Amino acid sequence: MKDTKRKGFDGDLKACELLELLQYDCRVENPERRESDVHCWPIVRLFRRCQDRDGKFMVETTAWEGEKKGG
Numbered sequence: 001m002k003d004t005k006r007k008g009f010d011g012d013l014k015a016c017e018l019l020e021l022l023q024y025d026c027r028v029e030n031p032e033r034r035e036s037d038v039h040c041w042p043i044v045r046l047f048r049r050c051q052d053r054d055g056k057f058m059v060e061t062t063a064w065e066g067e068k069k070g071g
Helices: none
Strands: 018-030 040-052 057-061
Touching: none
Parallel strands: none
Antiparallel strands: 018 040, 040 057
């Protein structure tokens, strides 16, 4: 298992604030047609916001980390 510490950061990344960003990946079904349908799919990105001796930093993390257990 990889170490969850960054150089100069002695804390636990899991103790840092978890933030979520929702983006969309959109595709035009038939780009050659002006009235073509556009389909979009959500992409969830998760980040940890931490504080170390050099200030605040953010680290992108994995989607499974944001899943709720038992629900």
